[in-house]
Amino acid sequence: MDHETAQHVADVLKAVAHPVRLQIIELLKQGEMCVGDLVERLGVPQAVASQQLGLMKDKQILQCRRDGTKAFYSIKNANVINLLHCVYHHCEREGSKTSETIQKEIDSTKIGD
Amino acid sequence: MDHETAQHVADVLKAVAHPVRLQIIELLKQGEMCVGDLVERLGVPQAVASQQLGLMKDKQILQCRRDGTKAFYSIKNANVINLLHCVYHHCEREGSKTSETIQKEIDSTKIGD
DNA sequence: CTCCAACATTACAATATTTCTATATAACTA
DNA sequence: TAGTTATATAGAAATATTGTAATGTTGGAG
Structure with missing residues (x-):
């Protein structure tokens, strides 16, 4: 395995290696959920949830659908x-x-x- | 999944999420290897290899056997x-x-x- | 005991990640 | 339009990770 490949694999692992992100993925395994519901389930500040959701969206792990004022996240990959x-x-x-x-x-x- | 479990899983992922550490594991899949050989194969400074090896040993991913002045690492888990x-x-x-x-x-x- | 080779450890600067607080935006509702 | 709800983002502070350079330790050779 060359260094470039190793770097990419490491990036994938890092994208998931965080307690809140893991819990989000666990919850989304059951289907899409809006940010408010996730915040309530996770017991973390809204900003933290939003940040981690955005991060995972950037890294193509999650996808986002909007319905009115709500944002529904689900597992993309x-x-x-x-x-x-x-x-x-x-x-x-x-x-x-x-x-x-x-x-x-x-x-x-x-x-x- | 509670936060404590999530933290533990995240720690395991982080223990592996690094290009050099991934390459070390790749090499050790074939069997134990001493630090010097790993350094040569990886093309990284000796201190870096030693640090990452120590880290993975602490996290129970690798184990170490000593023979004279050499240290042979292998996959523990x-x-x-x-x-x-x-x-x-x-x-x-x-x-x-x-x-x-x-x-x-x-x-x-x-x-x- | 002295020197050298193989590793390990430490200190420190550079960088990246995470969290917090506050504020911004966007879509409804009255 | 003003207010409210739901979500996003910005910036600073705290923390963690990484790489480098220097030094420490241990075992064997002579």
Whole structure:
């Protein structure tokens, strides 16, 4: 892997590596949601939510639809859901393990379980 | 997902989200390697390699074995290989896609392919 | 013990990220 | 139009990350 590719992959990971952004993606897995509802669920200041939403929109992770005064965000690149499932698996069992064990886990990975 | 969990997941992602760290993991996928060899392969200053290796060791991603004056690093939690495969898939086809498409991709995800 | 090689650690400047506060915009409603 | 609600943005302050250069540590050779 050359440095340029590595930089790009790192950028993708960084785009998601933030507690509020992760929680936003979790909520949006169930479907689109407006900023106000997200703010209420997350318990963070409105500006913080808006900033993180804008950031993820810029990075093509989310998309935004407007309806009157409300802005509805949803996941644009569903790949990110897959990606997060991999991190969750990683976190759930953070001990050392072999490649064979991992292979079994990959085979049993499902979306929405 | 509560904030504490989100913070932990974010920490794991951040531990990997750096071009040099990604390249180190790529190299160690093939087996353990000493710092000097890694430095040569990566083309970065020795201090940078040592810093990033130490960081990933602290975060339980790598482990270190010493033999005389050399330090051999290897991947401790093989889950991280799985995780990176997911990012690569994400990066390869960064367009928007549906959950069903993703499911097919998950089913076909293999280590070392 | 002295020197050298292989790594690790530290200090510091540069940069990037995050958060906060305040303010701006845009679409309704009366 | 004035007021209100929903969201976005700007700018400053706090914090975190990174790279560089210098120095410290450890183990082996002589």
